[in-house]
Amino acid sequence: MSQSITKTLTVNSFHQNKLNDHTSFSSSTMKNDTKTTPSQLQFFVRLMWTCKSLVIRASREDTVKSLLKAISFKTKIPIEYQRLIYRGKQLHSEQSLAECCIENDTCLQLIGHLRSMGFPMGCEALDDTVSLILRLCKGESVKDASRILHCRMMKYMEHKECVSVFMFMKVPLLMVTLYNSPYANNKGIADFCIRQLMIFCDHIETAQLQVIYFEVVLEFCELLRGVGFESNDLLYVVCRGSFGRMLESVGGVSDRDTKRRILFQGGFDCVVEISDKLLRFLDLSFGRMLESVGGVSDRDTSQALLCRDVHDFEKFSAPLRVGIAEHQGAFEVPVDCGFLCEKDSLIARVVDRFRLVFIQLLIKMDECLQSMEGCLVNKEQGEGGVSVIYYGWYYYLSILKELYHISKLYTGAEDKFWGVLLRRKSMLCHLIVKYTENTDDHRWVLKNRSVTDFESRRHLVMMLFFHELKDGLWDFHEMLIDRSQLLAESFEYISQAKPKSLQRGLFMEFKNEDATGPGVLREWFVLVCQEIFSPQNALFMACPNDRRRFFPNAASKIHPLHLEYFSFCGRIIALALRSKVHVGIVFDRVFHGQLAGEYITLEDIREADPIMYSSCKQILNMDADSIDSDTLGLTFATEVWELGRREVIELCLGGESRVVDSKNREEYVRLLIHNRFVTSISKQVSHFAKGFADILSGSSQEFFQSLELEELDWMLHGSENAISVEDWKAHTVYNGYKDIDRQISWFWEIVGRMSVEQRKVLLFFWTSVKHLPVEGFHGLDSRLHICRTSELDSHLPSSHTCFYELCFPPYSSLAIMQDRLRVITQEHIGCSFGTP
Missing domain, CATH: 1.20.58 (Methane Monooxygenase Hydroxylase; Chain G, domain 1)
Known part of the structure; x- marks a missing residue:
């Protein structure tokens, strides 16, 4: 059974805080002027153990508790240990100053008083702690001082009552004084004990104890800083670090x-x-x-x-x-x-x-x-x-x-x-x-596009949203694809895989072919995207005036698994972007806008549906009298043909009977666009976004918001420019040949005479790169190589697409070389002719 302790505290003069004789501060309801008004009081609070006084100005409506809080803030004495005495009577905390009948320019006494507590041994241990520190500061030698001091100081520190006494008895000040002591070993003793206390603070989980230890750690920081230590002092850095870690929970302080x-x-x-x-x-x-x-x-x-x-x-x-x-x-x-x-x-x-x-x-x-x-x-x-x-x-x-x-x-x-x-x-x-790494989060840079260029934004987006690929093949998601069943088997492999498996990377090969590696993977991406966006599969629609641009087809529901295919497509596009493969397709503005969570406007549909765009512009620009005369015969309804039958869709409630006029035509155009390019394809867009997000380390909407449509075009399609032979030549090196050899001269002469399509096929045969990056050959992750082989003239060139290597023997004439290159630059031969 714990005994009760009730005594007036006396504080040894060795570790007193320096208090000014006259320190003015006010409670929360005070003004900062120096004159008292009829509603205000000025009085003195005398600290009985120091013979010092504080000057107090407060409102008559202030409570005694508000004064105790203000005094606690200045003296660091916990409220529960303070007693205010006026005319021999203790003031109750809930009373107002008016109720206490406190007069102007009167004197109150502040007594430090320990209430009955359940841990008297904790107080005794702290008393012993103070005594031991004072002995060490006087130069006495104490055997095992570090261990003894640590044990005494920490014995009951998990109890908040002991922590309050710990602060009231100025133990932090004593510990810092010991750390700054000129006597041998004292610095090490204090360093050890304070570090152990910081370790204890770092592992506190109880919220009430955390709040109390906030003050303890902050006190050590201020004391170490106050005695003149440089901020590089290791003990100070340790204390500051503990305080910083505790700041994470400062929001929970009530x-x-x-x-x-x-x-x-x-x-x-x-x-x-x-x-x-x-x-x-x-x-x-x-x-x-x-x-x-x-x-x-x-x-x-x-x-x-x-x-x-x-x-x-x-x-x-x-x-x-x-x-x-x-x-x-x-x-x-x-x-x-x-x-x-x-x-x-x-x-x-x-x-x-x-x-x-x-x-x-x-x-x-x-x-x-x-x-x-x-x-x-x-x-x-x-x-x-x-x-x-x-x-x-x-x-x-x-x-x-x-x-x-x-x-x-x-x-x-x-x-x-x-x-x-x-x-x-x-x-x-x-x-x-x-200087950015995958562990850095610099999304803030993307808030203002004007301060960055495409290269830096692309780098940042790739780093922020895609998981870093690890070296090694053992964790890759493996695929074995039959070319004759390219789309169906690719769908099975990708749609059924867990996102984490795909995030680790892909390893694939075609059935009955020896080639593997990055080159084959690049080819697969290009081929599977051609299938996905083929009109025969009815998943996407191409823009009439730009057949590279696609948006979801509202009639895709003809396929029972169309939504699963959109999820699959989202994964494929994200994987292609992560692998930096240019697949040769781009999104229309209405598709990109929805993925970015943007509102679709009339200007956004210009490429997707030029006829609707022109019609809507005509409606908006018509003379008000003409449109009010119902010349167009329009209502808030639209007709669609779906699965061979006509269906009327109302754009709003009762829309079929609501006539379009000059006052509501803007609303009509807005609802028409929303129905055509939002409502009708919302499920397709949602599933694509879900599949895309499976590969990301962030949200798909945030990804698309980070890039303009043109920038996404560059990342998906690559360069729009014709292949430059000079740029190609400048980024090619030779193994077994020299740039002055006749075979090399013949080769570039032949390439220079090729058509645009032949050059594309040759490049694809050589590298599995269908479309160059927007930077041209400089944007590839490696230079290209021409390698000499020992075969006869009858052999065709071969390639190692993984390493960007084109291999051919030293042909004896330009005509022979031209014939061999003509064979491999035929579209049906150029694909998948190389080796890894």
């Missing part, structure tokens, strides 16, 4: 004053400190002080420190900006600092200084990107000396990402942010292509 201190004081102090370090490191990253870096090990150390500080800046800044937004009352709404100033001076100060941090870092990033551009120019000009500067560039995007989020808090800040990136567009694109 007490407003505690949450405010944790977030707007403790968290912000860390943000300012880290941002100052980042500014210095950013100077290093673009070479202003780089010559002072001694060697590789110094650079490695600097890089590790920069990595940690960038991570910590994100870790502390994120909850702070969320807290500011929540205080304002809406997330991602620009802050009105005038409003905050009226409500809370502390938060207003933080908001204003946080904006200053944003401005300073944005200016520095502008300088960094400008200097980076100069470094790259010097490298291209061969001036060298740039390699040592690269180490900081990797972290630029992470800093910019956090600045983007901060910019959304302040009016006009977002425009300034995007303005800097637009000015440094080329360097931003360079960072995205060269």
Whole structure:
């Protein structure tokens, strides 16, 4: 049975906080003026154990509890241990000051008082802890001091009553004093004990205990920072790291004053400190002080420190900006600092200084990107000396990402942010292509398309939305396809596979053929897409004026498995994009718009249905009198032919009897388009999107929103330009031949005389690439090779499509070579003639 402890606390003068004789603060309902009004009181609170006084100004309507909270915030004494005495009587917490009959300029006494508690041994252990620390600080030598101190300090720390006493008895201050002690071994003893306490804090799961330990960890951070340690002090970094990890749960703190201190004081102090370090490191990253870096090990150390500080800046800044937004009352709404100033001076100060941090870092990033551009120019000009500067560039995007989020808090800040990136567009694109990895999430860059180019957006989209392919064949989804049953068997293999199996990659071969590998896979993608979008299968419709463009066919339901085929098609297109295979088809705007979740307008249907487009334009442009005279005889209904029969579909309730006139014609056009290109194909689009999403690591709608239709065209179809022989030749190397050999001269002479289609067939035979990337041959992942073989003139050329190799013997004449190339450039022979 636990005994009851009731005593007035005395605090040893060795570890007293320095309190000003006259410290003014107000409760939540006070104004910040210095004059008292008839509704306000000014009085003194005397701390009995320090003989110091606090000056208090409060409203007569304030409760005693509100005063205790204010005093607790200043003295760090928990409310439950405070007692206010006036004229010999204890004031009850729920009473107002008026009810207590407190007069102006009177004096109250504050007594620290331990209530009866269930863990008296915990208090005794903490008393012993204080005594041991004081002995060590005086220079005494204690055997096994680290172990003893740790055991005493941590013995009852899972109980919140003991934690409160731990703070009241100033144990954190004593521990930091011990850490800063000049006596041998004291630093190591304190370091060990504080680290063990931080480990304990990192594993706290109880919400109530987490809130209490917030104050403990924050106290250690402030004390270590306050005694003058550099922010690189390892113990301080450990404490700051624990505080940062605990900030993730700051949203669950219910007490407003505690949450405010944790977030707007403790968290912000860390943000300012880290941002100052980042500014210095950013100077290093673009070479202003780089010559002072001694060697590789110094650079490695600097890089590790920069990595940690960038991570910590994100870790502390994120909850702070969320807290500011929540205080304002809406997330991602620009802050009105005038409003905050009226409500809370502390938060207003933080908001204003946080904006200053944003401005300073944005200016520095502008300088960094400008200097980076100069470094790259010097490298291209061969001036060298740039390699040592690269180490900081990797972290630029992470800093910019956090600045983007901060910019959304302040009016006009977002425009300034995007303005800097637009000015440094080329360097931003360079960072995205060269320094982003699959673990990075930089979706924020896609919010403003004007600051990036196609190459950087494509790189970012591929990295963000597609799983990284692993090396090795053992995890690949294997397929063995009969060419005569290409679509049916491909459908079975792909539609029945689990998404995770497909995400690992594909390995396929055709039945009765030896060829395997990437070249065969590229060929399969091209062939299966030709089948999917063939008019014979009625899944998709081609645009009348551009037969490359497709959108779902509303009549696809003629096939009982048509929706499953749309899911299959979504998977195929996503897999082709992930494998960077250009399949030669593109989507129409109405299809792309629906996949992106966009509203379909009249202009969107121009290519899909030119006749409907012209008719709708005519209706909208007609003279009002003409259309009101019912010249067209239109109602809010439309006719469709489905499975050989005519069906009337009402565009709205009672639409068949509602006449189109000059007042409702815009509504008519809108409903007509929606019925034709949204309602009638909604299931097909939905299943395609579902299949597409099976291959992604994000949503399909977000993927299509990230790319303009033209950019998706480039990724699906590739280049629209005719194959350039000069570009082809420039990206070809020779094995066994030299570029001056007559066979090589003959080869390029023959290719130069080929038709456009013959060149395409030759390229497909050589590489299984049907359509070049938009960059031409430069966009391929490898150069092309021409290899010499030892066969006779009678042998036809062969290829290894996986390695982009074309092999042929040293033909004895141009005529023989031309005949052999003519054979393999026939469409029915050019496909699948190569080997892996």
